[in-house]
Amino acid sequence: MSAVSLKPLTVLALAGTALLAGCTPAADPAPAAAPAAPAATTAAAEPATPISRTARLQAFLAQRYGQGAALSGDWRGSWTQDGETRPVSWQVCAEQPVVSGDSWQQLLAVCGALVEAGHPEPGTIDFYVLRPTASGFDVAAELTGGTYGSSGQPGTVQIVRAGSDFYGFRVEDGWFGQGYSLISQSLVLPGPKGLVDTGSMRSHIDNGAAYDCDDADAAEDCRSKVFNIDFNQRFDDSDRSARVWPLLVEETGSTCGGTAVRQQHRFTLDPKTWTYSFPAALLREGCE
Numbered sequence: 374m375s376a377v378s379l380k381p382l383t384v385l386a387l388a389g390t391a392l393l394a395g396c397t398p399a400a401d402p403a404p405a406a407a408p409a410a411p412a413a414t415t416a417a418a419e420p421a422t423p424i425s426r427t428a429r430l431q432a433f434l435a436q437r438y439g440q441g442a443a444l445s446g447d448w449r450g451s452w453t454q455d456g457e458t459r460p461v462s463w464q465v466c467a468e469q470p471v472v473s474g475d476s477w478q479q480l481l482a483v484c485g486a487l488v489e490a491g492h493p494e495p496g497t498i499d500f501y502v503l504r505p506t507a508s509g510f511d512v513a514a515e516l517t518g519g520t521y522g523s524s525g526q527p528g529t530v531q532i533v534r535a536g537s538d539f540y541g542f543r544v545e546d547g548w549f550g551q552g553y554s555l556i557s558q559s560l561v562l563p564g565p566k567g568l569v570d571t572g573s574m575r576s577h578i579d580n581g582a583a584y585d586c587d588d589a590d591a592a593e594d595c596r597s598k599v600f601n602i603d604f605n606q607r608f609d610d611s612d613r614s615a616r617v618w619p620l621l622v623e624e625t626g627s628t629c630g631g632t633a634v635r636q637q638h639r640f641t642l643d644p645k646t647w648t649y650s651f652p653a654a655l656l657r658e659g660c661e
Contacts, residue, residue, distance in 0.1 A: 424508060426470060430479065433503065433510045438463060438483070452485050452497055454518065461485040466498070467530040471540045479503040479510060482530040482542055490525025492550070498527050500542055500561050500568050516561060516568035522546035535562060535608050536617040543606070545576050552583025555658055558606060560620075564647040571648045574622070574655040575604050600660050602626035602634055609639070617642055620649060629660035 427444065434442035441448040447464040466484035470477050485497040499517040503510035521544055522528040528546025535541055541562035548555045558576040561568055579601040586595040603625050608618040622638040640649045654661060 426479070429503075429505065429509050430468065430481070433481075434465070434483075444468075449488075450485070452487070452518075454497070454520070460488040461497070462488060466527075467532050467542065469532045469540075471532070471534075471538070473538050473540075477505065478513060478540075479505065480532050480540060480542070482532075484527045484530065486527060487525030492524050494523070494525050495520040495546075496522045496525050496527030498530060498544065502563060502568065514563055514567040516570065519561075519570065521559070523548045533560070533608070534610075535560075535620075537614050539563070539617055541568075547576075553580050553658070554578065554582075558604075560606075560649070562642070562647070569647045571642065572651050574649075574651040575602075575657065576606075577603050578658060579626075580659065597630050598660075599631075600626070600628050602628065604655060622655065624655070 430444055431442075434444065438448070438450055441450075442463065444465055447462045450461050450463050451458050452461040453459075463483055463485050465481065467480070467482040469480050471480060479502075481501040481503060483499045483501075485499070487494055487496055490496075498519055498521055500515065500519075501512060502514040504513040520527075523546070526546075528544055531543050531545075533541055533543045539562070541560060544559045544561065546557055546559075554577060556575065556577040557573050559573040560571045562571050563569075564571075580599060581601060586592050586599070603623075605623045605625070607621050607623075609621050610618050612618070620640045620642075622640070624634055624636040624638065626634050628634050638652075638655065640651070642649060
C-alpha cells in the first residue's frame with residue numbers, strides 16, 4: 374500500500390568622491406554620511422502559525438496515499454497482496470485524537486475496498502497511531518495490509534478505550550450467504566512492539582433466512598435448527614486507573630430449539646502474546 378526567511382536590509386553610507394585634475398592634489402574626501410538613526414521600535418518576531426490537526430492529517434494522508442487522498446470522501450488507489458496489485462477505493466474510516474500520558478496521539482484507520490471483487494474476497498484496513506510533531510505527525514505504530522470482510526468490503530472500524538489512557542480499534546466485518554449471517558469482531562491494540570491484532574470472535578450469528586418455516590410439515594424441524602445470537606463486547610472500567618481493562622462479552626439470544634442464551638465471558642490480555650484466548654464457542658457458526 375500505500376506528511377518556512379527574512380533578510381536584513383543593510384544601509385550603505387556612500388562617501389563623497391573627489392575629481393582628479395592634472396597635477397592638482399586631490400581634495401580631502403568628504404566626510405562619511407552619518408549612520409542612519411535606528412528605528413524607533415523593532416518589530417518583534419512573529420510566532421509561527423500553529424498547524425491544525427486537520428492540516429496535519431491531510432498532509433499525512435497525501436504523503437502515504439498520494440495527493441488525491443482526503444479526510445472526507447474516497448479516492449482511487451491500489452493495494453498489493455501476495456504479489457498481485459489490485460485497484461482499491463480508499464477512505465478514512467475512523468480517526469480520533471486521544472490522551473496519552475502528558476501528551477496526545479492521533480488514531481487513524483484507512484479502509485480499502487477492492488474494485489470489482491468476488492464474493493469471498495476481503496477488503497483491507499491500515500491502522501496508525503500518530504505522534505504530533507512541530508510540523509505534522511510521526512508514526513508511533515502501524516499495522517497495515519490486514520484483510521477483513523468479504524465481497525471486497527473491509528467492514529467498519531470504531532476507536533475504543535481499553536484502559537486508563539489505552540486506546541485501540543475495533544473492527545466488525547461479516548459474511549452473508551445461503552441464509553446465514555456470520556459477523557465477526559476483532560480488536561487491534563497497541564502492544565510493546567507496535568499495533569497488534571489481539572484476536573477475533575463472533576459479533577452476531579443467525580440463520581433466520583436459511584429455512585422456510587411456512588411449510589407446516591417442515592415447521593417443527595425448521596424451528597429446531599434456527600439460532601440467533603449476539604456477542605456484545607465492552608471493557609470493564611470499574612477500576613478507572615488500571616492501564617488495561619478486562620474485556621467482557623455478553624452472549625445473548627436463542628440457540629437451536631429456541632433455548633434462550635445468556636452468558637457473560639471475561640478475558641484479560643496475555644502479557645506475553647498480547648492476545649485474548651477466545652474459546653471455540655465464541656467462534657462458532659451455528660448451534661453449540
